[in-house]
Amino acid sequence: MNPHANMIIMSSLILGPMITITSNHWIMAWVGLEINMLAIIPLIAKQHHPRAIEASIKYFLTQAAASSLLLFSIINNVWNTGQFDITQSTNTMSSTMMTAALTMKLGLAPFHYWLPETLQGTTTMMTLILTTWQKLAPLTLLMMINQSLNTSLLVTLSLLSMMIGGWGGLNQTQLRKIMAFSSIAHLGWMTMILTLSTKLTLLTFYTYITLTTTMLLTIKLLETNKMSTAMTSWTKSPMLNAMMMLNLMSLAGLPPLTGFMPKWLILQELTKNHMTIIATTSAILSLLSLFFYIRIAYYSTITLPPNMTNYSQQWRHKNQQKPYLPLMIITSSMLTPIMPTFMMIM
């Protein structure tokens, strides 16, 4: 890509969510979302092969539909209540449609079909941006309008996306698609707790960003994007694969690791609000995700018997070192003990 065009597009990509997050006027929030969506499209289609173009078109169509639905609900709210304040979106029809539009932008369950397809069509780094930075603006908007959202609607969407995220990922062999389904399941956890405690949503989101970033950077460093190449990747950097297993267990939410912290607190909050059946269901549904995380961990840490192929010499190739990866691995596996500090500062 042309460096000037790249600069314009990257700065707009950063600017868009910033505008959305800092605004309290619906039109500015919408403009920020639009800038963000437009800026990412040439980056998804950067390689100009048909898969990338297809991914960018899928992304564009879904996001444009969600944006127009959001704009319609904003205008509806303005015509009914006469003001553009984000936190005062009190019209019932508007807040329901906003929920639909923003969950479509996030990729929550009934509107999730674009996410695995788009992620599969792009590079690993774009997958990283799409699963982390692009979620920032819609999730912030959802958190700002959380007082007028419908709890039962959001809980239904969340349970559905946990189910879809778990079941969809079971039969996948492509790591980026698995990460997409993992993203859907995690977003389910975030929106589950949205109307009860926005702090916990934010905590879940931060944890999710840390874990997904670590996982995708590991995938990028190992240059593997499917199960079959993951099996022979341990010779590239054996320690990294062991750490990847820890990171995957953290994504699944196993107790001593970082990923357990948000799930623990969410289950506690749900139980405090007498939603024990929903808490139990979501805990059980996270087992579905655990299954495919275990499968990736098994395939990536498996030590194959000696044979004639030269894959075991891969450690001789100089791989692209990432000095920040160890720090990210530590963050994404050992943060649970400082949970009281998190609860204090948030």
Added chain:
Amino acid sequence: MVFFMFLFEVCFVFWIISVASGPSPYYGVVGLVFGAVFGCLMLVGVGGSFISLVLFLIYLGGMLVVFAYSVALTGDPYPSAWRGYGDLFCMVGYVLFVVGAVMYCFDKWSLEGYGDVVMDASGLFSVRMDYIGVSWFYSYGCVMFLIAGWGLLLTLFVVLDLVRGLAWGTIRSI
């Protein structure tokens, strides 16, 4: 006026259903244009005459006709009209959906009290909201105006970047 409004609303729903149920974009564009016309007329009815005029002149006159017609003409060399039970099923389904949604939503969601919002605009008494909005867009909201303009300019960059290059751009035969 009530009868005219009712006529506009029925025509709007009719043309939008023709867009939604039509099998080919070639005829869908016609429905879209007429639907937009009746949508503008509905907006006039609920008190948004200025916005309606802007929509009619710029959206319908400029963008929709040129863009939608050219896309429909290139994308659809052999257009097909409504025929068979599938299209009929779609059409009846959409009509039932609209009627059901209106019947359900009118009680459930408060759809009354829309339109014709008049505000006290800093000393000017009782100015309609769309006029105030547009005039404030050029005075208090100038930063907003600049950011929205940046969004439009970015669209240009994005489109140019996507279609740049004959051999590896987006517009080519695969």
